[in-house]
Amino acid sequence: MRRPLLQRLAHGRRIAAVLLSSQYAYMLEYRAEIVLWALSGVLPFIMLGLWSAIDAGGGLGMSSLQLARYFLAAFVVRQFTIVWVMYTFEEDNLTGRLSPYLLQPLPLVWRYVAAHLSEQVTRLPFVVLLVGLFFLLYPAAFWWPSLSSLLLGMLATLAAFALRFLMQFTLTMVCFWSEKASALERLLYLPYLYLSGLVAPLALYPEGVRTFAFWTPFPYMVDVPARILAGETVPFGPSFAAMAAWAALFLPINLLLWRRGLRHYSAMGA
């Protein structure tokens, strides 16, 4: 018999609290590794150096200051949208750790969501430190985003994380059929890299490429939230609608593959 809604909400809140706190404690055990991961995400700074050196922005309507703010915001967005669920799920599947989790009355996905969110909290101080260092080295680029930009930027970053997680978790379902499904994610990393806005703001891309990019889910994972945070003009409504549309596409595919995958699951390693 189903429990009343309020009881279920309280139960969900308790699960979320203990999952997040235990995962945070777990992540703190690996803080050194997380610092290295945070440091390894400085690609936007490298790209900033490259584009600034050839003054690419100037010719295409972006000042060096705008470029610097965009890449700093892209760095921050990237730090909070990193998703690795496929690699963990693949390992859990191969080593048999998945089985005990599948036997508990909690959808497996929430464990991975909690792990990602806890990792982001662990990462936060190092990101703040790196942002501070950036402003120390490039004080002219300092800016306070307006409250609305900040809130919308945070919301867009959260939505970008949710979309990226959903997309990768959908691909992760291939693990039920293939032992090395993470190769797919490596393949997808290339379009993600070029179409998300990590290597350059999409504003600098040729018109045709830019139009094509916005028909994919990638620009909403970095470019859009980064531009909002950097104070650029972004069509909020269509951007959030596009994210919702992509999520609405991936979610049923994910659920279908999950159900089919469970039928195919062989509980290897257990």
Next chain:
Amino acid sequence: MAIVCAQGLGKTYRVADKQPGLAGTLRHFVNRRERAIEAVRDVSFSIEPGEFVGFLGANGAGKTTTLKMLTGLIHPTSGTVEVAGCQPQRRQADFLGQITLVMGQKQQLIWDLPPLDSLRVNAAVYGIPPEESRRRIAELAEMLELGDELRRPVRKLSLGQRMKAELLAALLHRPAVLFLDEPTLGLDVNAQARVRSFLADYNRRFGATVLLTSHYMADITALCPRVLLIHEGRLFYDGGLETLTQRLAPCREVRLELHAPMGADAFASYGEVESIEGREVRLLIPRERLTEQVGRLLADHAVVDLSISDPPIEDIIGRLFHQGALA
């Protein structure tokens, strides 16, 4: 009414069929072949609430596959299963709250944190109120003789302590049906005995139904009045342990350490000589003649050490199957 009921249960896996070597690898790459393996075939049995049943079979006999089907981890290819009134493969929350599966050497505890952290998560997941979960942890910890270990990171615990903590985590929600797959695997004799006594105590105290697989005959003899024997995916025996022991292991293994090496001929009259390596002799002696023959051995030879045990269950099953007793 049975709490576990399997009818005509079968599971067929498709596995890649690859020849060794470079040629085999290339052929496999171009023309991938698969073959079907029937891991479990037409298995039927039922278990009443509160029963403690041993599930025996050699490696690859189909024990773990059957347990996975009973818990809903994998879907049967044929037949039906019902556990606690539910179809396991539907994985409904009501069903998951009534069962547990413990796999020796596999863990659900978070490796880098103390077991108490994982127990907090389990308590929340199963909806056990905090006060009640503290009471249950204390009760189970006492039964398992666990104390400070629950506050130490799992990676710092010995195998025996870890297994006991795993049991605690698996039983916190007080499941009505326990599926235990080699819970004493790799533990030393003392730890095995403690886990065994805990399981017996748990079964008595909470009236839980237990299906236990183990390679250690001692686990089965200490805990299971009834056993199921599976061989090559088929159920060969379902009944009392005593009948099975008499049928499958009419002999006990006697190991001797002699003062000086001797030939096999010198021991032929005591029983079946299994092996002789230097000063060490292994004999199989029928149970009914054990006392008499051991007395003779001690009187006739210079014996430095002597031990008596049941032969490994795999040896017993293997030998009997080889002799056609199971066919």
